[in-house]
Amino acid sequence: MQTPYNPKDIEKKWQDYWKEQETFVVKEDAQKKKFYGLVEFPYPSGSGLHVGHPRSYTAMDIICRKRRMQGYNVLFPMGFDAFGLPTENYAIKTGRPPAEVTKENIENFTRQLQLLGYSFDWSRTVDTTDPQYYKWTQWIFLQLFERGLAYKKNKPINWCIRCKIGLANEEIVGGNCERCGGEVEKRDKEQWMLAITKYADSLLEGLKEVDYIKRAKVQQEHWIGRKEGVNITYKVEGSEENVVCFTTRPDTNFGATFVVVGPEHPLVSTITKSDKKKEVDEYVKKAKLTKEIERTAEDKEKTGVFTGSYCINSLNNKKIPIWVADYVLGNVGTGAVVGVPGHDKRDFAFAKAKDIDIIRVVVDKNGDTTPITKIEQVQEESGTMINSGFLNGLDIHEATQKIMDYIEEKGWGKKVINYKLRDWVFSRQRYWGEPIPLIHCVDCGWVPVPEDQLPVKLPHVEKYEPTDTGESPLAAMSDWVNTTCPTCAGPAKRETDTMPNWAGSSWYFLRYCDPNNNNELASRESLTYWSPVDWYNGGMEHTVLHLLYSRFWHQFLFDIDLVPTKEPYKKRTSHGMILAKGGEKMSKSKGNVVNPDDIIHEFGADTLRTYIMFMGPFDQVAEWDTNGLVGVKRFLDRIWLLQTKVSDSTPENPEAQSALHKTIKKVSEDIESMSFNTAVAKMMELSHTFQKLDTIPKRYFEKFILLLSPFAPHISEQMWQNLGNINTIVYESWPAYKEEYLQEEEVTIAIQVNGKLRATITVNADSSEEDITAAAKTDAHIVPWLAEKVIKKVIYVPGKLVNIVA
């Protein structure tokens, strides 16, 4: 008699077995083809694993388990991205050292991940806060520094007042701090910058050779924001100065009626006429005090003041006024814009507000030539030039090319490529991050910490609070800060800023290849064997920043010949978020977070894993529904009970055999396309088919268990053992289907009359088209529909349907 299915005993038993047997520990093996499956390593927060994490992990676990069964040598690692603000904030509140808190959190996360039965190679775990790890994060930074890609710059940074931290542009959401939602202001501060813009083209180019989901590519392209245009030089009348304006639409330049410089523009004071000085100064002062979010609000009314100066549009020798207006941003393009109000919405609004001429130079496809002052302004995607001298009659795109060449030829401007991408603000005035390994010497300037002195370890401090002065808590540690210059041995000071969170996660996948190497970030041999990551799954929230940053670092490492491939990830997919019941995000404050521990306790890890895969399309958001677990649990219960029906000496059953092979095909294909929900559904169907049998041939059941094992590994191992197998199921061969078994003896053919279903008939699979159409026409259900009608046409789709057109 079969014992009942008891996930608690089974799951613990097999988790212990895998650990003792080192089932998932891998080594490089030149004889085997490799597969590197990667999931984003979690931030080990104090609240533990969240039910959203297992969506990504289970999916990749299934893929990796399948690859092992397909004979691949599989690297599937896990680690912890453990530097970060929540831990630091917790330390501030409780006074406990972040390292201690981190250690506890990692232990808890590890426990939870192991309860889920993932096939991670735990011997390769990395922790970004481990000095043996961040030694190499610092080392990579120094490589960037030595090649001029890390530089210090005094620039206005985004300062979160509440977190007391400088933020990267990427960390501002809707003008507020991404983390705390608080106000952000501009502050001048010396910041370490990484020259990611030097890699803009390369990062764009690299996207062509990788297999990323479309929206990940599109978002990255958008973020890089490459734009071809021309910097046009406008001579300021009665002055030696020039105003340079970037535009992507030089075709409309005959319609230029003004130039606007932003309040930050360096020429503002020089070009302002004395009688306008007071007004301009006041305007500029006010603009600088206005928060960027207010200034750039889309529906904000256009304001600005005339400088009193004019410049000359060389194209038509027209004299046009120069204005100062805050809708022009200092950090975009050249910080100055040529105003073409006829064909740019913002220029139009400005011209209307200031009563400046509006000239139409483009006729859209409707041929409308109404003066633009009389209609709402347009911004055409296509059209023909008018009022534009030698451009007249040209399509706007042709005109753009022609005039760019012309302007450059005449020396009035220069073709340029602009990017939306900015250099990466790389310093943080916080404690819980990697110290930036540089020393400042009055005589020698910034000097790297010598390699043999890495890592620069985080010292123990008494207080973790950041300061209002904008200095890291490390700045107060005078023993640590004061040091000697590695070059001249004179007195020198350490850099007290730390690196941002993104640093450790920008190369962690390389460290997994060789996690304990003390001499290099990872050995060339291990990187050559495992690189690149074959399949990387993660959240959409990381497709811009983390993905771009890590690609940048990786391309840099490739350029200095430390890694074997230009691109780090061959394939990138993304899972949808798991929302709480009701469609809200799960959050501690709302109290709607589902803890995997509770679910595992009640239903078991196999049920949880299978349910998460079954709940809906993998790439779309899904609402958590505890009721849904019931169905999956019943499915596993049912399979468990099927064991009693398994028999060694049962003849073939064509129907069951066909169902089995269809399931093999479907599950195999669905895993590859991440259609896990339909794979599970197909296995459920098969379980019903088997249930109807008196006895199940053992060879069928074994194949079924093999298919199930990536989804529900514990119960599968146990049933595999129950069937008399001695070895783990993990390295058994993935079942193959046979085309011949997919065919059924009889097929159901749909019969339509004029495209509407009127009957179905069941025929032998090998029936001829003639026989089937004849049977269709004479079917009792069909005959009345054809009465008094002439059959015009019969469409036959083999094995599917007959459509009689009458």
Add this chain to the structure above:
RNA sequence: GCCGCGGUGGUGGAAUGGUAGACACGAGGGACUUAAAAUCCCUUGAAGGAAACUUCGUGCGGGUUCGACUCCCGCCCGCGGCACCA
């Protein structure tokens, strides 16, 4: 505003242009049981009909096609990203 994704039963969701609603939840009925739980079986898009069956039905309006959830055109709604980016 632009870009991406989506809209299908009471619910989550299935459907290479070919029988819409697989699979699952829930609900209703039945079997087993002293009873309940568990399990198993049946029914379950809507309307009409005793039934056979008929009509309608995949956000809305058109179109292509023998045939459209699927392709094309024009909209509406929801989610995500970007956004006075010149």
